[in-house]
Amino acid sequence: MYMKKFIVESIQEGWKKINDELGENAIIINISQSEDKLEIIAASPNKKDFSDDKFKNPIEANFKTEKDFEGLESLLNFLIKLKPLDLKKKEFISDYIYANFSNYINSNDKELLNSKVEENSLAKKFITVLGGIATGKTTTIAKLASILKFSRNKKIAIASFDFFKISGFDSLKKFAEIMQIPFFPIKNEKDIISYKDSFEDYDHIIFDTPGNLKELKDIEKFVNYVAYTNNSENILTISLDKKESIIKKELEYFAKFNISHVILTKFDELSTEEELFITLSNIPYKVSYITNGLNVPTDIFEFKEIFEKLEAVKL
Ligand SMILES: Nc1nc2c(ncn2[C@@H]2O[C@H](COP(=O)(O)OP(=O)(O)O)[C@@H](O)[C@H]2O)c(=O)[nH]1
Ligand SMILES: [Mg+2]
Incomplete structure (x- = not known):
């Protein structure tokens, strides 16, 4: 490279x-x-x-x-966003979160944040990323792949069930090629069976899935099969820019996939801090990461970083 x-x-x-x-x-x-x-x-x-x-x-x-x-x-739409960067939000940890959240937050909110921290993510061999349409699954996978390969030095592969949408996996495949990460498109049961031996060689395989899984009964069956294998970690992406009612519907549908934890996406699109707390109180899972933009791999941070920062704030 x-x-x-x-x-x-x-x-x-x-x-x-x-x-x-x-x-x-x-x-x-x-x-x-x-x-x-x-x-x-x-x-x-x-x-x-x-x-x-x-x-x-x-x-x-x-x-x-x-x-x-x-x-x-x-x-290259999924790697870049051509709108002016909101630098204030980009530096959220030192400025944005600290200034805005510390004024707003009360001790109940702090307790809520604390109870939602997932610290043991990206530990299992099979990591499946699920979520509604355009919740940021594919973009987040590029970031998670970078964390695993470059920060944790793991041997990883990416697989995708998302071949229905036009160019469903093209950009992810291209990303994988350049990052020198093997890529496995999965179209049917035969593919899963034939890749099984190859998967033995990796520490982690990250699976991308289509957002309209509900309508794709065959694919839903294969995803369910992977999600219930031993050593599987199932991540639900929830986009912070979606309406509360849509998030609730997505939570209802994806509950059947044995969700391990959530990644909140599009933090940079939040208009009020309150929305974050509403979403947090609606989700029955812990949160591992938050994404805040399109730069791969920089625009992602561990959820516990919010909490640690707030710990230092006197209420
Ligand atoms: N603002 C913002 N947009 C994002 C973020 N992550 C993804 N997106 C955008 O959301 C849209 C859907 O992303 P994609 O990864 O294709 O979602 P998928 O359909 O769930 O795989 C694309 O336009 C992405 O550029 C993020 O953290 N912040
Ligand atoms: Mg996608």
């Missing part, structure tokens, strides 16, 4: 440079803002091969209009 940092004025300029130097298979791993510039880290399986004629003038050849750029950007 070849990685490089680019400091640029705009995402368009970034794309030109990335394509120029790393080739068309490059993906963006992280975007951050430093003063008025964008700092982009991109990676590619190999450095670009300039011997190939079609690469000689790639920008003019492939990117003539704004639309071309849009197409390229939407391909």
